[in-house]
């Protein structure tokens with residue numbers, strides 16, 4: 033039986049009928065399989081949640097210990113049975129704990145990528161190519177204009193700016209989960225050993241990363257700095273929403289920096305009044321999306337989560353069957369990892 | 371090229387005039403000649419030629435990138451240069467890149483057939499931001515949020531000079547401005563421009579306000595028609611060994627080539643400020659005091675569109691100049707004189723010189739604020755006139771827009787209720803918004819497009835309009851979205867002209883969104899016939 037008859041998209045999300053479970057549902061359901069901890073994938077209040085140990089920990093940190101009645105930790109690469117359906121989680125390389133999900137039923141193999149990237153990320157194992165019949169790919173940066181430069185380049189831009197403007201507080205907008213820690217680690221790799229200052233919203237998740245033995249170096253909450261003028265010449269990381277709000281006005285002589293794949297497009301950076309855009313993404317860029325489709329080499333590509341048109345068009349050109357899958361709840365500006 | 375591209379990047383992302391000025395000053399201080407002069411020309415918009423055409427860029431990219439993917443990318447990015455900069459598939463870095471002046475020289479000397487290959491080779495050695503800089507530079511589309519006026523101010527500050535000195539020199543010196551920059555640095559003497567025929571920056575007016583009308587007194591002010599042509603400056607010196615004549619637009623573009631009929635017949639040594647119009651009795655003039663038989667702006671438009679007018683066109687649509695000011699006469703600058711004095715000199719000179727195609731702009735009379743209002747009303751009944759100019763008789767000729775000196779009193783704008791038909795993404799800051807709207811009027815039960823507007827709304831309204839477009843899109847043609855014919859826009863405009871470029875047969879002058887009629891059903895929008903009745907004859 034072709035998966036289009038037993039995998040359906042409804043108002044809640046992607047539903048597997050024979051296994052009676054949802055993947056990354058947007059509303060409360062009985063059984064939810066969660067690919068990763070970003071808010072557009074992981075919501076609170078499900079009855080039973082299956083996810084990686086790290087993802088469960090992230091959800092607990094965000095939504096509290098009782099974020100679901102039953103919390104089942106999966107093991108990567110080990111099959112789980114839901115009626116006649118076998119489900120296996122594989123690493124996705126997107127953020128700490130991120131996974132793809134392989135669904136096997138009626139002789140078909142379907143892989144739900146969640147979000148993924150192919151670049152090195154010290155916080156998670158690399159994306160694994162899982163052969164399948166149908167590959168459901170995200171397309172956040174699914175346009176050929178998106179090619180992400182190496183993260184080292186972008187971090188050098190930031191360090192260069194700190195040298196050139198030693199009196200300005202460099203306020204970096206970066207999502208609290210994934211991006212923030214990746215920026216910190218890349219700064220450490222580049223030899224930046226000074227304390228890094230954090231907005232309150234970044235603290236809990238950075239603590240969690242440290243509990244998973246990811247060494248982020250010395251981090252200081254901005255709230256603990258009495259004399260804010262001490263932050264001149266320092267690097268402060270805050271959620272993007274804080275760049276323009278009242279909180280940022282307490283900082284001295286701010287230079288606004290933003291770390292996101294969207295920063296490649298001038299107008300988008302300008303819209304947010306960003307003075308120093310850093311193109312740092314936790315998603316695939318266009319060449320990596322194509323590379324992945326080639327490597328996975330499925331019979332069909334279902335495209336979701338972003339700019340479906342171009343990736344579908346390209347996949348068809350490459351000889352794959354392709355269709356768009358419009359999932360609810362996706363919002364490129366709100367979502368965590370872009 | 372690296373330094374120039376770096377400067378543009380920083381300017382793009384830096385907010386605030388002072389910070390931008392600082393960046394440019396630093397660049398001028400560190401970049402060598404002639405690079406920095408070309409950079410100034412690019413930012414001030416004084417480059418004289420396109421390095422390559424936009425179409426060349428499009429052809430290059432579509433031969434390398436799937437056109438569908440290009441269209442989708444362009445639709446998202448909203449701007450061709452940036453789209454191409456990102457999509458360009460070849461990259462073999464060369465360090466250092468050729469200098470800015472090398473690149474300028476290269477394009478200036480490359481034959482037409484080779485432009486495309488030259489451009490391709492440059493693009494292939496550059497990073498996306500550098501490509502963007504080159505594409506913007508080469509198509510003269512650079513907007514860095516610094517006006518030509520600020521560039522002059524920055525140069526003045528750089529050399530510790532008064533900006534007025536730069537203003538007077540500006541149109542006599544040419545890119546790459548080596549003599550100018552070296553003078554600013556105290557290395558050479560001030561460039562000598564005494565005998566050069568040059569553009570003098572023009573004096574502009576403010577819209578008149580009620581308090582200005584109430585404060586009107588007949589002896590203080592000079593009243594004239596506001597003509598519906600284009601403001602030009604005619605600079606002539608036929609008294610020197612190599613006679614020179616030039617006609618400039620109000621921004622200083624040399625438009626002489628398009629108006630040989632006017633230039634042919636003028637002699638003398640003077641700079642005149644006036645309105646260029648199609649005037650049917652232009653040639654038969656005795657002393658400049660005749661009444662000109664003025665045609666519409668639409669007639670003039672046909673001349674403006676032709677860089678090299680045919681004989682037939684010169685015959686059927688002859689141009690003339692209605693002169694309203696004189697800036698210099700026989701080598702003597704008059705800009706420091708009062709308008710009263712200049713006007714006297716102009717009248718005397720024009721009646722004696724009796725140059726064909728030059729008419730004196732007549733002055734009008736009003737004895738009180740009420741009489742002025744009455745006069746405005748009467749004048750505006752004539753659709754060939756745009757309104758009134760009210761100028762202080764004691765005003766010296768001061769470039770820019772000095773306060774309280776000259777006023778324009780335009781005819782009230784016309785409005786029409788039209789229906790939005792298509793929307794397109796804007797540019798720059800607006801490139802993620804649908805901000806350019808094509809609207810139409812009813813003919814029977816069919817809507818025909820009558821114009822396009824992209825201004826007149828607030829940022830808040832823009833967001834609402836953008837949202838409406840996204841929710842009501844019914845089709846797509848490249849970057850253009852067709853929308854449900856349901857939203858009424860009240861469009862303001864200055865005039866209607868017949869047009870054979872539009873299926874509707876009309877074209878609006880300066881259309882802008884006046885109000886968004888969320889409340890009005892599309893069926894109640896105006897018909898084409900209503901609009902045709904407003905055509906000026």
Ligand SMILES: [Zn+2]
Pocket residue numbers: 070072073146147337367368369
């Ligand atoms: Zn996502």
Ligand SMILES: [Zn+2]
Pocket residue numbers: 068070073126147368369
């Ligand atoms: Zn994600």
